[in-house]
Amino acid sequence: MSVPGLTRLRGVRGLAALIGATVALALAPAAVAGAAAPPAAHAAAASSARAAAAAASSPITASVTTIDGGVLGKGKNLVASVSVSNTSETAYPAGTVDLWVDPDPLATRSSLSSWLAATDAPDGTSTIGHAAVGALEPGTSTVVTVTVPAANVPFAASATQAVYGIGTTVTLPSATTAIARGSVAWNPGGAATKSSIGVVLPIISPSTGGGLISADDLTTYTAANGVLTRDLDGVAKHSTVAIGIDPMIIASIRVLGNAAPATASDWLARLAALPNDVFSLGFGDADLVGQIQSGIRTPLTPTSLSYALDPKNFTPSPTPVGEAPVTETPAPTGGTTETPTPTPTPTAGAGPVLPTLDELLSWTYTMQGIAWPGDATVVRSDLPALVTAGLTTTIVSGSNTNAPGMQSTPNAVLPFTGGKLAVSDSGLSDAIRDAASAPSDVAWNSAMSKVNAQLLLTSQESADSKNLLVAFDRAWPSSGTQLDRTLDALLGSAWSAPATLPSTLAAPSTSGLSLSDKPEGPARIASIKNLAEDEKAISGFSTVLDDPTTMTGRTRAELLTLLAVSWQDPRNDWAAAVVASRKATSATLDSITILPTENVNLVSAQGSIPFTVSNELKGEAVNIVLSASPSNSRLEIDEDATKHILPESRATVLVPVKAKLGNGQVVLSLRLFSPTGVEIGSPSFVTVDVHADWEGIGALIFGILLVLLFGFGIVRNILRRRKRGSDDVEATDAEAGADPDSAPDAGLPAAPDASPHSSAEKDSERG
Numbered sequence: 001m002s003v004p005g006l007t008r009l010r011g012v013r014g015l016a017a018l019i020g021a022t023v024a025l026a027l028a029p030a031a032v033a034g035a036a037a038p039p040a041a042h043a044a045a046a047s048s049a050r051a052a053a054a055a056a057s058s059p060i061t062a063s064v065t066t067i068d069g070g071v072l073g074k075g076k077n078l079v080a081s082v083s084v085s086n087t088s089e090t091a092y093p094a095g096t097v098d099l100w101v102d103p104d105p106l107a108t109r110s111s112l113s114s115w116l117a118a119t120d121a122p123d124g125t126s127t128i129g130h131a132a133v134g135a136l137e138p139g140t141s142t143v144v145t146v147t148v149p150a151a152n153v154p155f156a157a158s159a160t161q162a163v164y165g166i167g168t169t170v171t172l173p174s175a176t177t178a179i180a181r182g183s184v185a186w187n188p189g190g191a192a193t194k195s196s197i198g199v200v201l202p203i204i205s206p207s208t209g210g211g212l213i214s215a216d217d218l219t220t221y222t223a224a225n226g227v228l229t230r231d232l233d234g235v236a237k238h239s240t241v242a243i244g245i246d247p248m249i250i251a252s253i254r255v256l257g258n259a260a261p262a263t264a265s266d267w268l269a270r271l272a273a274l275p276n277d278v279f280s281l282g283f284g285d286a287d288l289v290g291q292i293q294s295g296i297r298t299p300l301t302p303t304s305l306s307y308a309l310d311p312k313n314f315t316p317s318p319t320p321v322g323e324a325p326v327t328e329t330p331a332p333t334g335g336t337t338e339t340p341t342p343t344p345t346p347t348a349g350a351g352p353v354l355p356t357l358d359e360l361l362s363w364t365y366t367m368q369g370i371a372w373p374g375d376a377t378v379v380r381s382d383l384p385a386l387v388t389a390g391l392t393t394t395i396v397s398g399s400n401t402n403a404p405g406m407q408s409t410p411n412a413v414l415p416f417t418g419g420k421l422a423v424s425d426s427g428l429s430d431a432i433r434d435a436a437s438a439p440s441d442v443a444w445n446s447a448m449s450k451v452n453a454q455l456l457l458t459s460q461e462s463a464d465s466k467n468l469l470v471a472f473d474r475a476w477p478s479s480g481t482q483l484d485r486t487l488d489a490l491l492g493s494a495w496s497a498p499a500t501l502p503s504t505l506a507a508p509s510t511s512g513l514s515l516s517d518k519p520e521g522p523a524r525i526a527s528i529k530n531l532a533e534d535e536k537a538i539s540g541f542s543t544v545l546d547d548p549t550t551m552t553g554r555t556r557a558e559l560l561t562l563l564a565v566s567w568q569d570p571r572n573d574w575a576a577a578v579v580a581s582r583k584a585t586s587a588t589l590d591s592i593t594i595l596p597t598e599n600v601n602l603v604s605a606q607g608s609i610p611f612t613v614s615n616e617l618k619g620e621a622v623n624i625v626l627s628a629s630p631s632n633s634r635l636e637i638d639e640d641a642t643k644h645i646l647p648e649s650r651a652t653v654l655v656p657v658k659a660k661l662g663n664g665q666v667v668l669s670l671r672l673f674s675p676t677g678v679e680i681g682s683p684s685f686v687t688v689d690v691h692a693d694w695e696g697i698g699a700l701i702f703g704i705l706l707v708l709l710f711g712f713g714i715v716r717n718i719l720r721r722r723k724r725g726s727d728d729v730e731a732t733d734a735e736a737g738a739d740p741d742s743a744p745d746a747g748l749p750a751a752p753d754a755s756p757h758s759s760a761e762k763d764s765e766r767g
Contacts, residue, residue: 059088060136062178063446064099064168069489070449074156074188078148080129081442082168084178086136095172099129099146103154105162105186109409109427109457112183115165116450121179125167126154133170143442155186161460162186163453185452187494193459194497195466197490198412198504200395200424202244202372202474203231203271204285205252207566209577211284211557212308213252215261222267225479232270233480234436238487242277242501244372246285248561251360255305257313272364277501279367284560285474287528288391289373289382290520291563294528297385300560304553305360314352367501369393374565375426375473376400379517383416392419393505395471398426400518408461410510412469421515422505424471427454432470435486436477444482448489455495467499467507474566527578528563534585535559541589543674544622551588551620591616592624594670594684595650602635603691608654611670611686615645624672624680626653631667634660634690642675659690666690 063083072078082097102125106112129146136142146168150156155164163185170178205213205221205228213221221228228249235241253264282288283302291299371386375397386394401423403410414421428451435447458466470490477483491498519525538555542548562581567574595612602609615622626641638656645651655668666688672680 058176058178059086059090060092060170060172060176060178061085061087062168062170062180063442064166064180064182065442065446065449066166066182066184067445069445069452070183071185071187071452071494072153075150077150078128078153078184080146080148080166080168080182081445082131082133082144082146082170082180083141083442084133084136084144084170085141086138089138091138092136092172092174092176094135095133095170095176097131097133097144097146098127098169098171099131099148100125100127100167100169101154101184102165102167105155105164106183106453106457108461109454112163112453112457113427116181116183118181119179121167121169128152128154133172136172158186159188159190161188161190161192161456163456182446183449183453185449185456187456192456192495193463193465194495195409195455195458195468196499196504196507197428197496198467198469198499198501199238199241199472199487199490200244200372200422200469200501201231201235201241201472202246202281202285203228203249204246204281204474204564204566205249206476207564207569207572207574207577209558209562209581211248211554211561212255212305213249215256215259215264218252218256218264219261222261222263226263227476228267230477230480230483232267232274234477234483234487235274235276237484238491238498239275240491240498240500241487242279242367243274244279244281244285244370245271245363245365246281246283247361247363248284248557250363251283251302251305254355254360255308257310258315259310259313277366278363279365279370280363281372282560283361284557284563285565286560286563287374287377287520287565287568288371288386288389289378290524290528292382292385293379293520294525294532296528296532297388299386299389299391300556300563302357302361302553302560303556304549305357305557306354306547307550307554309354311352311354314354370395372471372565374568376518377520377568378515379519380515383419387418393422394419395422395424395469396515397424397429397471401516402512402514406510406512409458409466409468410513411467411507412504413467413507413509414513414515415509416515420505422469422501423513424469425454428468429471429473432486432490433473433475435489436472436483437475438482439478444485448486451490452493452495455493459495465497467504469501469504474564474569524568524574527575531559531562531578531581534582537589538585540678541674541680543676543678544592544624544680545620546623588617590681592622592645592672592680594626594672594681596684597686600686600688601691602657602659602688604659606638606656606658608656609668609688610652610654612650613643613645613653613672614650615647617647619647621646623675624653625675626655627671627673628655628657629669629671630688631669632664634664635666635668635688636660640673657688663691664689 062085065081066072067079067081080099082099084097086092100121102115102122104124106115129148129152131144131146133144134142155162163183165181166184167179167181170180205217220226223229235243250268253260253268256264282299286300288299369390369392371391371393372395373382376399378394378396378400383394386392398404401414401421403423404426409425410423412423412425414423431447431450431454435444435451438444438447458468477486490496535555539548539552542551542555545551558581562577566572567577593614593616595614597611600609609628611626613624613626622645624643624645626643628637628640630637636658638658641653641655643651643653655670668686668688670684670686674680
């Protein structure tokens with residue numbers, strides 16, 4: 001199949017080869033003459049090589065750029081800024097700065113990259129300016145300005161737009177040198193092919209693992225020069241820039257209700273008023289492909305943010321004392337207006353109605369289904385999972401494709417089954433990122449010179465306009481002014497035209513462009529897997545709570561923010577953040593424990609053994625089930641024990657037990673469970689000394705003693721009564737055998753008994 005652009009490119013390459021061959025033939029005599037050149041030429045080449053070697057090992061470093069973003073117009077002086085730094089601990093006296101230019105223009109973007117990457121001074125350059133550099137103290141830097149009059153610029157007479165390589169050589173005493181290279185885009189005027197440039201900018205917060213942004217941080221981020229304010233200041237005048245929004249920022253403001261900082265509420269209103277195309281990055285800007293590559297096939301989303309809602313922050317605002325409430329009637333409009341913060345209507349006689357998760361996250365996005373992974377992290381196998389999740393457009397960096405090695409700059413679109421890739425131009429994107437975060441004017445010009453040089457060379461590749469995408473990274477501009485200035489320079493360049501993201505995605509694809517697999521590192525994938533396992537453990541643990549979502553919602557939000565793409569920046573210590581998160585997870589899982597118990601003596605057949613359970617969770621009461629398992633049959637557990645334990649407190653749990661026949665030691669295995677059967681914490685063990693037979697033996701002995709006591713009493717009673725009866729018989733017999741005459745009352749009738757019961761008692765005693 002014949003592709004017009006490719007055919008023309010091949011024709012150009014053939015013509016270039018023919019011209020090159022002609023030039024080679026023309027230069028052949030010169031080459032022969034050079035072979036017979038005097039030794040002075042070889043000495044000069046050797047001197048240049050020695051200077052390059054000295055520069056490579058020099059403690060003095062340099063960089064060079066020109067003003068006006070590296071663009072030089074006809075009739076203007078070439079003004080170069082040379083930055084010189086002393087990285088050593090030695091002071092250097094004053095020296096000189098030479099500015100030189102390669103008279104041959106650079107032909108392609110790859111030749112530009114090679115030129116800028118080199119650290120030597122090539123042969124054939126022309127020195128066009130000199131300047132003095134002052135003494136350099138250890139660890140100091142200085143900027144030297146070298147001005148070349150317009151008339152002295154070697155290519156000033158050229159009517160063709162071109163990119164020229166420039167360079168500088170800094171020479172200090174003791175043969176210390178530093179060499180640096182740069183470029184200048186020559187624009188003598190005239191028509192040029194402009195590339196359509198789409199721009200995507202993420203609006204995110206600094207890396208965090210907190211799940212939501214605190215009120216204090218929101219105040220800082222949305223202040224006059226806060227990181228979030230800089231973003232809005234920078235895009236305010238650039239409606240074609242597409243914005244990827246982290247919904248976590250929106251939710252962080254809304255969960256605060258009436259307590260949200262005024263600057264944060266104003267910032268949210270400003271964001272809603274922007275005319276730009278906007279799309280969601282996903283909560284916390286979580287790394288989608290990192291999740292997929294670690295085995296999470298469906299990207300994670302927040303489950304609940306109720307843990308962050310305080311009902312008192314959603315009550316109606318109080319009316320000032322002495323003033324009647326004022327009701328404003330909004331003027332009718334022809335369209336709908338985005339409401340940055342939904343205000344739920346409370347039900348009469350009830351507490352305030354808290355916003356739902358959907359209300360906290362809602363936003364009017366003009367574009368849907370876009371995924372934006374980090375640079376060079378995508379593999380082909382990620383794409384089906386993204387499409388299944390509804391993310392049919394994925395923004396990838398050019399370094400994740402074969403674009404850098406292609407002969408010409410490709411368009412940004414790369415279709416695949418079920419969706420398309422939006423491929424950002426890595427060379428332009430890297431330079432634009434440097435410009436937006438540049439700390440100085442010199443640094444900004446250095447970055448923009450790379451941008452303009454690439455745009456000019458791209459315009460010369462074909463008569464057809466290219467559709468390119470420039471993507472900012474997950475950093476922040478050094479100021480809103482710098483971002484605005486950078487976008488102005490990019491979209492106002494002589495070789496670019498602003499374009500929206502939808503129009504960029506609608507452009508045709510370039511034949512030969514393909515995705516190159518660039519998986520995330522094994523250490524990061526392993527960490528993501530560990531974090532996912534930790535969340536799973538917390539999910540099970542949370543079933544001890546009356547409302548598990550207060551814990552699972554927080555854990556999921558914290559996990560998503562810990563997976564943010566911004567953590568891939570090596571300047572952010574993600575490894576330390578992961579360690580801190582896992583340590584916090586371990587502390588949570590170990591917060592409910594059975595306190596150590598000394599050996600227990602059980603001397604009854606049944607009873608309850610007390611154990612102390614500690615709940616160290618802050619603000620969360622728990623419901624636990626204590627299960628005990630004996631190591632042998634000497635002990636039987638009647639049932640599990642349940643307990644409701646208040647936050648940061650301890651409670652005694654009684655485990656009912658029943659001893660069986662036999663004495664000895666029993667090891668009880670104690671385990672805590674949630675009401676749903678999830679095991680909590682680690683098992684605990686306690687030894688129980690069972691002496692249940694002592695109770696039976698003691699009862700038997702007591703019974704025998706009691707019987708003996710009563711038997712002894714009865715026998716003693718009987719013996720006492722028998723003895724008393726024998727004494728009475730002997731007394732009666734003695735009275736009957738006595739002389740009747742000797743009795744004083746002889747012949748008189750017998751007196752009646754003093755007691756009516758006497759005879760009965762006697763009969764009883766006799767019997």
